[in-house]
Amino acid sequence: MAVATLAHEPDQLYVETRELRIQGFLLFMVSDLVLFSSFIFAYLYMRNSGQGWPAGGPKLDIALAALNSIVLFGSGATMHFALENWKHRNFSKFANWIVMTIILGAGFLSGQVMEYIHIGARWSDGIFGASFYTLTGMHGLHVFAGIIYLTVLLLQALQGKYTFTKYTGLTLGTLYWHFVDVIWVVLFSIFYLL
Numbered sequence: 001m002a003v004a005t006l007a008h009e010p011d012q013l014y015v016e017t018r019e020l021r022i023q024g025f026l027l028f029m030v031s032d033l034v035l036f037s038s039f040i041f042a043y044l045y046m047r048n049s050g051q052g053w054p055a056g057g058p059k060l061d062i063a064l065a066a067l068n069s070i071v072l073f074g075s076g077a078t079m080h081f082a083l084e085n086w087k088h089r090n091f092s093k094f095a096n097w098i099v100m101t102i103i104l105g106a107g108f109l110s111g112q113v114m115e116y117i118h119i120g121a122r123w124s125d126g127i128f129g130a131s132f133y134t135l136t137g138m139h140g141l142h143v144f145a146g147i148i149y150l151t152v153l154l155l156q157a158l159q160g161k162y163t164f165t166k167y168t169g170l171t172l173g174t175l176y177w178h179f180v181d182v183i184w185v186v187l188f189s190i191f192y193l194l
Helices: 002-049 062-087 091-118 127-158 168-193
Strands: none
Touching: 002 127, 002 168, 062 091, 062 127, 062 168, 091 127, 127 168
């Protein structure tokens, strides 16, 4: 009986640690969601109240933003494939997909910088400029942090930190990347479609 208990202790410890890490990470994402929600609701309130809102507003390049969105959503798909290949014990495909995710994430940021250069509005131009640059800049910062996070995860996987049965960090990285995708859906909708 004692032998059986000892044999299960490492797995039990892993499960408990995994659950705590996931709960902590979800709490972090909820706090991030509250942050984004506050800014989004403030933007929508100011826009709909009409007070100080610029008539017509700056012209955003919806084609560039749509292309950029496709790049970001594509990176969500490649991250999904990366995790699935890890689960199926295919390290080389996992590495290829996560590298592709990092490249697409960098492509999204490059597109965002291009848009900032050509938009013809500044942060100091008023409520719209301040809202647009604050929200999209905050999102871009999250994408940048995600690129660093995924790079660290890849390096850790290369160093053997994860096994094909214990890969909580990779799961959390995937959750984070999908969170970034979801936030962009909202930002794209309110800035480019409404």
